[in-house]
Amino acid sequence: GAGVSQSPSNKVTEKGKDVELRCDPISGHTALYWYRQSLGQGLEFLIYFQGNSAPDKSGLPSDRFSAERTGGSVSTLTIQRTQQEDSAVYLCASSPRGRAGVTDTQYFGPGTRLTVL
Amino acid sequence: GQNIDQPTEMTATEGAIVQINCTYQTSGFNGLFWYQQHAGEAPTFLSYNVLDGLEEKGRFSSFLSRSKGYSYLLLKELQMKDSASYLCAVSFDRGSTLGRLYFGRGTQLTVWP
Numbered sequence: 409g410a411g412v413s414q415s416p417s418n419k420v421t422e423k424g425k426d427v428e429l430r431c432d433p434i435s436g437h438t439a440l441y442w443y444r445q446s447l448g449q450g451l452e453f454l455i456y457f458q459g460n461s462a463p464d465k466s467g468l469p470s471d472r473f474s475a476e477r478t479g480g481s482v483s484t485l486t487i488q489r490t491q492q493e494d495s496a497v498y499l500c501a502s503s504p505r506g507r508a509g510v511t512d513t514q515y516f517g518p519g520t521r522l523t524v525l
Numbered sequence: 526g527q528n529i530d531q532p533t534e535m536t537a538t539e540g541a542i543v544q545i546n547c548t549y550q551t552s553g554f555n556g557l558f559w560y561q562q563h564a565g566e567a568p569t570f571l572s573y574n575v576l577d578g579l580e581e582k583g584r585f586s587s588f589l590s591r592s593k594g595y596s597y598l599l600l601k602e603l604q605m606k607d608s609a610s611y612l613c614a615v616s617f618d619r620g621s622t623l624g625r626l627y628f629g630r631g632t633q634l635t636v637w638p
Contacts (some may be wrong), residue, residue, distance in 0.1 A: 412567075435582075439624055441624070441625065441626075443628075448630070449592075449630060450529070450612070450628040450629050450630040450631060451612065451614075451626075451628040452566070453625045453627070456624050456625050457626070464624070464625055467625070499567065499568070503624070513558070513570050513573060514558075514570075514626060515570065516567040516568045516569070517567055518566065518567045519567060520567065
């Protein structure tokens, strides 16, 4: 079946502009995660959704970052007033359950490469 | 972070065996994943360990020691296509943070002919 998809694949923006990144998880997966990967750094957790709610937003680096998920499916990560340090690859992952006490495999999308000039 | 440590780079030759180590803090440990990531691509799942011991999957095996906070990924009969970054990721049993993974910085493996 279809995997996790993300759009756009590449985004170049100017400092101060807002951007929206989209993630379509694997159908039926209730858990959805956003990570970002900066050059030479490990994947950094941003936010986790269980259904439409976000029990863990602790990784969002500032209040310029927000995310929502609707219908238990598509998620949008919004970065307001982008800064150069926001440049990174933003990866989305989904897993079947993400249920407390059970760790299940996360499947990653191809990512959105964001460049802030 | 949770001090997920792995070597930055490794090199090996085609046909050889390579072992990539990963250490982590043991408190609240829930499970450990290995992912492979080729340049410019998404990480792909390789293995999952939750109990002590060795999990074998073809040319790839992964080992876990929960008490030592230690895992390794073993790649046998290396092929050029195995050149990639190998990511160690750990999940911890901590309330609302269940499900999130803590990643090491990745080990860039280069396989030479």
